[in-house]
Amino acid sequence: MRGHKIAQLDPLGLSSVDLDAERPEDLTPKFYNFNESDLDRKFILPPITFIGGQEKELSLREIIRRLEDVYCQTIGLEYMYINSYEKCNWIRQRFEDPEQKKLGIKDIERAVKRLIRASKFEDYLKKKWSSEKRFGLEGCEVLIPAMKMVIDTAAGKGVDTIIMGMPHRGRLNVLANVTRKPLEELFCQFDPKLEPSDVSGTGDVKYHLGTCIERLNRASNTMVKFALVANPSHLEAVDPVVQGKTRAEQFYRGDKAGDKAMSILLHGDAAFAGQGVVYETFHLSDLPAYTTHGTIHIICNNQIGFTTDPRMARSSPYCTDVARVVNAPIFHVNADDVASVLHVAKVAAEWRCTFKKDVVIDLVCYRRQGHNETDEPMFTQPFMYKKIHKQTPVLKKWVDQLISEGTIKQDWYEAEEAKYQKILDDAFANSKSPAYAKDKNWLDSPWKGFFTGKGPFPYPKTGISEETLKTIGVKAHELPEGFALHRGLKRVFENRAKMLQEREVDWALGESMAIGSVLLDGHHVRISGQDVERGTFSHRHHVLHDQDKDLVFHVPMNYLSPTQGHYTICNSSLSEFACLGFELGYSTTNPNSLVIWEAQFGDFANTAQCIIDQFISSGQAKWVRQSGICLLLPHGYEGQGPEHSSARLERFLQMADEDEDQVTEIKETKHLHHNDLAMYQLDDVNWIIAHLTTPANYFHILRRQLALPFRKPLIMMSPKSLLRLPECRSSFDEMTTGTTFKRIYQEEGAASQNASDVKKIIFCSGKTYYDLYKERANNKLDTEIAIVRIEQLCPFPFDEIRKELEKYNNAKVCFAQEEHKNMGPYTYCKPRLACLLRSMNDARAGEINYAGREAAAATATGIKSSHYLEQKTYMQQAMAF
Secondary structure, three states: HHHHHOOOOOOOOOOOOOOOOOOHHHHHHHHHHOOOHHOEEEEEOOOOOOOOOOOOOOHHHHHHHHHHHHHOOOOOEEEEOOOOOOHHHHHHHHHHEEEHHHHOOHHHHHHHHHHHHHHHHHHHHHHHHOOOOOOOOOOOHHHHHHHHHHHHHHHHOOOOOOEEEOOOOHHHHHHHHHHOOOOHHHHHHOOOOOOOOOOOOOOOOHHOOEEEEEEOOOOOOEEEEEEEHHHHOOOOOOOOHHHHHHHHHOOOOOOOOOOOOOEEEEHHHHEEEEEEEHHHHHHOOOOOOOOOOEEEEEEEEEEEOOOOOHHOOOOOOOOOOOHHHHHOOOOEEOOOOOHHHHHHHHHHHHHHHHHHEEEEEEOOOOOOOOOOOOHHHHHOOOOHHHHHHHHOOOOHHHHOOOHHOOOOHHHHHHHHHHHHHHHHHHHHHHHOOOOOOOOHHHOOOOOOOOOOOOOOOOOOOOEEOHHHHHHHHHHHHOOOOOOOOHHHHHHHHHHHHHHOOOOOHHHHHHHHHHHHHHHHOOEEEEEEOOOOOOOOOOOOOOOOEEEOOOOOEEEHHHHOOOOOOOOEEEEEOOOOOOOOHHHHHHHHHOOOOEEEEEEHHHHHHHHHHHEEEEEEEOHHHHHHHOOOEEEEEEOOOOOOOOOOOOHHHHHHHHHHOOOOOOOOOOOOOOOOOOOHHHHHHHHHOOEEEEOOOHHHHHHHHHHEEEEEEEOOOOEEEEEHHHHHHOOOEEEEEHHHHHOOOOEEEOOOOOOHHHHHHHHHHEEOOOOOOHHHHHHHHHHOOOOEEEEEEEEEEEEOOHHHHHHHHHOOOEEEEEEEEEEOOOOOOOHHHHHHHHHHHHHOOOOHOOOOOEEEEOOOOOOOOOOOOHHHHHHHHHHHHHOOO
């Protein structure tokens, strides 16, 4: 099936969409040794074709004509690589049977109305705000009736929730004419005088914003919820976020086959071919813990990327070729043939609802303006744009055809046009009201019933009863009868049973206690990432595999109680960008679930940096969207070289929106009221960053994520060597009822008994505390050096650190870290310590000492001897006065 090679797909008639202008020889009769005299011979039609209708045989000439009508006109089909006879036959029938493509008069009138709205909306914006960037849809206005046909068809088959992601081009039109967001709310975004009155934050440009709206779909006469997810300028970055949100919608509704919730992703041609996250997201599509049971992809194929010709932008024939890796059918269609577009859209929706697999619609169109409305495209594409300037808009082209055929009447069309013009004018007049300038109107993931009070809220107590701790500890290690456990795990479980008897936990057991208690509270917990089921460092073991039977496994944490929440723990594909984006989308759907993404090593988060920078750290400020996602990033200098030592803690701290020159004080806010500084700080900051030293604190911080009356992302530098360090254990007494998360650990040793005699106070965080503690003991400096652990780095615990500085007022101040000087928490903590000391009128503000590795380009040395030498030097610095 290669008819797509010669299909008339380009509405401009300029180029071959597959970048190959030659007609393949195998698409000519001559290739099969047929000559002119053979064309009128009759052939019996095989059962795999539907071109005959009721006829059993046709002449070769008629066979060729009918096949050309189906495969070589304005629709080009790619599907023969699909390894399913049933699916290929299904597609054949939808396109070869001429009855399938016929549109009824109601469908045509509905599509004309939608095309009027799509076209006139762009004209109106151009007229009112000619110098504003809006990334309009001109040249691909048919996208709106196409999307509506997809939605109508899916809604008719029971789908009632549509989660959408898209780039900036056409977003305003989709908001106005697909989600039907009130036009007043859109138009007021163009008014520079109006400011949001309801939510603090930086906001975002209008063509990045999302929304969530539920409304009646008239074609199916059912209510449909639309969520258009907010997206930065980073093209395709939203793809996995949409998939995660869709998966979560399906999970919470018990929609195990994707019958009710569905995702639609819009793409640009250059981005679909060029951005690796597209490939990563496709590879999640059939994984058991990630599938959304089919996504409809629609590409607005402008045949250009900003100023770059597709011949310079991709090596594949089509921009869609990446979809072939998951056997997704690809429907190329000329966007100026509205009837064909509508048919393709209908078939795509039916495919998804029938087979629950991905499908791609390639809308081959053009971009009437430049990259944006202020751009000059003639600089780089003069030939293309000379043609575009002469191109008749699709609305006029189709309406003229329909009127000439007598399908619709001129006065009916003009009345519909006038009707929409009045809607636009009325909305523009009303948009002057400040009532429409509310940030909450742009929230893509509203949480009904969550934000119920304004406070003040007490700092949450996150301890639980000792009985519950023991129950979790026992139940989390119970096995079904006849289950063959690995002998190595038997020893691990025996050691954990011994710890329970001694009323203590190590890191892995503390984590199980936290997760188990959240589950027992009825909440859902989801942990994903590479190798999380076992744990990178073989410490977790939450999925047990029978040693005698293949594919038999057991998740004990799902058998704690009949009324518990569901526990999902799943190894991900070898992807960070898409997988973290997926979990972020999942976390925004329901605030009462604990969603955790764990990196195999902390520095692997580098390849998910776009999600971290554009979505997680700034999502609330830009889009009023909160998330309680937790990132576990293994971090620590243990001689494993530059790629497995640092999670780049300094980068996360740099993105914290906390002023290093201000000691935080409680201020009045528009929403929540606080009388507890710790709570005020948590509410005010963009995310929480922690570098913990005890299992108990890990237990509490995970539980605190769901105990807060708001949601903030949690970035945790998680341990490696501490997982098995005997000193890194916590007593039940630190986790039982009445206990809570400790933002700092004070010095509790000999130094705390004679604070005035202490010569040096060392502030540190994370694993290095145990090194400092041991070195201090070896040097017999327990009475002269106090060590304070800052567990929660952001928001910075000014109030608790002030107490330590006041207590050890004769001691020199030092910040110690195992990272290099230009990395780690030093550059974040030093100015805050100095600011705090200045506010105390303490001369030590200018004398904060540093102990740690020297500045370096690489995060760590790869030479073992150098690592030990650096560590030795660092310890000497820390113990010196």
